Amino acid sequence: MKNKKTKIMIKSQRRFDIATYPFLSLLTLVCVLPFLLILSGSFTANDVIVREGFSLIPKSPTLAAYEHIFETPQKILNAYGVTIETTLIGTGIGLCLISLAGYVLSRKEFRYRNQVSFIIYFTSLFGGGLIPYYYVMCGILKLKGTLTALWLSGIMSPFLIILMRTFIRQSVPDELCEAAKIDGAGHGTTFLKVVLPVLKPALATIGLFLALGFWNDWYRSSLFSINSSTWTLQFYLYNMVNKATSMRDLALEAGITIQDMPTESVKMAMAMLATGPVLLVYPFVQKYFVSGITVGAVKG
Amino acid sequence: MKKKRKRGFLWDLRKNWILWLFLCPTLIFFLINHYLPMAGVYMAFTDFNFKGGIFGSEFVGLKNFEFLVKGNVLGRLTINTILYNLVFIVLGNIVQLLVSIVISQISGKRFKKTVQTLILMPYFVSYVVLNVVAYNLLSYDNGLINNFAVNVFGGERLNFYTHAEWWPFILVAFYIWKGLGYGSVVYLATITGISQEYYEAAKIDGASTIQQIRYITLPALKPTCIMLVVYSVGGIVRGQFELFYQLVGENGLLYSTTDILDTYIYRATLNSVNYGMTTAAGLYQSVLGLVIVLLVNFMIRKTEPEYALF
Numbered sequence: 001m002k003n004k005k006t007k008i009m010i011k012s013q014r015r016f017d018i019a020t021y022p023f024l025s026l027l028t029l030v031c032v033l034p035f036l037l038i039l040s041g042s043f044t045a046n047d048v049i050v051r052e053g054f055s056l057i058p059k060s061p062t063l064a065a066y067e068h069i070f071e072t073p074q075k076i077l078n079a080y081g082v083t084i085e086t087t088l089i090g091t092g093i094g095l096c097l098i099s100l101a102g103y104v105l106s107r108k109e110f111r112y113r114n115q116v117s118f119i120i121y122f123t124s125l126f127g128g129g130l131i132p133y134y135y136v137m138c139g140i141l142k143l144k145g146t147l148t149a150l151w152l153s154g155i156m157s158p159f160l161i162i163l164m165r166t167f168i169r170q171s172v173p174d175e176l177c178e179a180a181k182i183d184g185a186g187h188g189t190t191f192l193k194v195v196l197p198v199l200k201p202a203l204a205t206i207g208l209f210l211a212l213g214f215w216n217d218w219y220r221s222s223l224f225s226i227n228s229s230t231w232t233l234q235f236y237l238y239n240m241v242n243k244a245t246s247m248r249d250l251a252l253e254a255g256i257t258i259q260d261m262p263t264e265s266v267k268m269a270m271a272m273l274a275t276g277p278v279l280l281v282y283p284f285v286q287k288y289f290v291s292g293i294t295v296g297a298v299k300g
Numbered sequence: 301m302k303k304k305r306k307r308g309f310l311w312d313l314r315k316n317w318i319l320w321l322f323l324c325p326t327l328i329f330f331l332i333n334h335y336l337p338m339a340g341v342y343m344a345f346t347d348f349n350f351k352g353g354i355f356g357s358e359f360v361g362l363k364n365f366e367f368l369v370k371g372n373v374l375g376r377l378t379i380n381t382i383l384y385n386l387v388f389i390v391l392g393n394i395v396q397l398l399v400s401i402v403i404s405q406i407s408g409k410r411f412k413k414t415v416q417t418l419i420l421m422p423y424f425v426s427y428v429v430l431n432v433v434a435y436n437l438l439s440y441d442n443g444l445i446n447n448f449a450v451n452v453f454g455g456e457r458l459n460f461y462t463h464a465e466w467w468p469f470i471l472v473a474f475y476i477w478k479g480l481g482y483g484s485v486v487y488l489a490t491i492t493g494i495s496q497e498y499y500e501a502a503k504i505d506g507a508s509t510i511q512q513i514r515y516i517t518l519p520a521l522k523p524t525c526i527m528l529v530v531y532s533v534g535g536i537v538r539g540q541f542e543l544f545y546q547l548v549g550e551n552g553l554l555y556s557t558t559d560i561l562d563t564y565i566y567r568a569t570l571n572s573v574n575y576g577m578t579t580a581a582g583l584y585q586s587v588l589g590l591v592i593v594l595l596v597n598f599m600i601r602k603t604e605p606e607y608a609l610f
Contacts, residue, residue: 003364004507005504008506008508009503009506009508012508012509012510013407013509015508015509016406016510017406017407017408020405021406021411022405023401023402024399024403024406024411024415027399027415027419027480028414028415028418028419030477031418031419031421031477031480031481032418032421034422034433035421035425035438036437037436037437037444038429038432038433039340041351041436049442050441052443052447053441053442053443053444053446053447054436054439054442054443054444054447055444055447072553087358097325097326097329098326100322100324100325100326101322101323104319104322104323105403107319109316110316110319111312111314112309116323116327119327119330120326120330121610123330123334123335125534125590125593126338126586126587126589127337127338127584128334128336128337128338128339128340128341128582129337129341129565129579129581129582129583129585129586130565130566130569130578130582131340131343131348131565131569131575131578131579131582132336132337132338132339132340132341132579132582133333133337133340134569135337135340135343135350135354135575136332136333136336136340139350139353140336140574141332144384144462149598152333155329156326156329161326167514176428180492181606186318187318187319187322188318191322191375196559207490215426216425216426216427216428217426217429218426218428218596219542221461223569223570223571234335234426234428235428235430236431237428237429238428238431241428241431241432241435242431242549242550264442266465267432267435268436269452271429273430274426274429274568275425275426275429278424278425279421279424279425281532282424283417286417286420289420289424290420290485293482293485293486293489294485294486294489295522297486297489297528
């Protein structure tokens, strides 16, 4: 009897597998294919793209597009510099402030924790809108055209602060802080010596969320740039893809006309340069993101 | 015996000054970045110009709103924004649910892991790269789809960038593509939390895989699903700005089906059309958003209090 049931079970699982393997495989392919398409495009000669269009495997692979971009490297290197700098500064400062705030909001003896949490949370429900924000940044703080404008607004978000608070509540038992207090440790010592060491995975998760946000940002760059000196990598790519003038400038600098410029493959190579670092580290840091998404979902 | 002192805010400030010090930069950040702009909505009632600043610009009352209402701009944009978000919420959640359930039930550990890793990939790339992906697929001269259409099926080239009626489908497809991994992770986390005992018991009773999904997995996912939907419905007038702006950009041919509140306001800001009026449009969106969140929360509190947002 039992044997028969087990057989049915196995059969049912097999049928499920047969039906779903192709489905999931196809879906996964759809998620990955576009990146392979860009990668392949960046190694294809431009005239092949123009003649035959994009394809998955580059016919007669060439580094021409990359060589072309690095023939006049000032702009792309500057964009890399801007992105790396804002990512490092923003992530560093953000991580410090978020962990401090998360620590305070997780302490039960802090009587105003609900009020302060609400002040933070409310900003995700209501905002002044784009123009007043723009006016504060440019009219009052006079940050237009500065690097500061590129990272300032990105260092914190209600989501990340609440995520940090949840992490601290989960991984730092109250008894631990109590014990530190009895041993005469103040909040400063408790935070540095007791809380931070256990918080390493949380810091990695939140730091990665921040860094990803800065690395992928083109929006602040588009709002606050006066000239290309504060273009981030993504915004540089954006201009390359959408604005014919950026392509023309690049051709001009290389001393050729736009007709001789391998525009299609250069676009793909630029996309690879802008997103490559993320895709390279992605397999190693994925688990931190998964833990962040999971914990974040639990407590809205 | 000492009299019990009234413990007010200042008392707490003195006693816990170090905690307040820890919070200080965060509070200043939210003040500057969020609360100052909130005060700035006053601009919506002025004929704002940068020279005069907030107090040097002429106060015009509700004129900006009148213009917006008369121009019939906001109605269409609001409907577009809400309809898109509704489709995103419904289809997005269905696909994410389906995928996470299949991943959880399929046999083959390594296959599972690989799929999970790879479908999260689109979440990590910027929307500008999404723009490049779209170009790669849809471009008239070189796009993959047109290549297939011409070379394999011998058909005609399609010009995606002039056909506004196709874009709702394209935008929805890209939205699902980008958000699939993130949503599946959330659902999978819930599924992992289901006690294996239920499944063991079901297997002993001879339940098929489909039956296990129907009677164990799906009911267990209901709370997470409701929570996510309630959360997204709360933000239904906030559009997916980056998605729309990167895919459609400044292509006016497509605005009729793709323009949402956020893209309209962004374009008006960059082109410095009329700051007062644009602020008014933003304020309208914010207030409408707040009203909807409060309404949704109120209704949920009445019916299913455990899913309330706050």
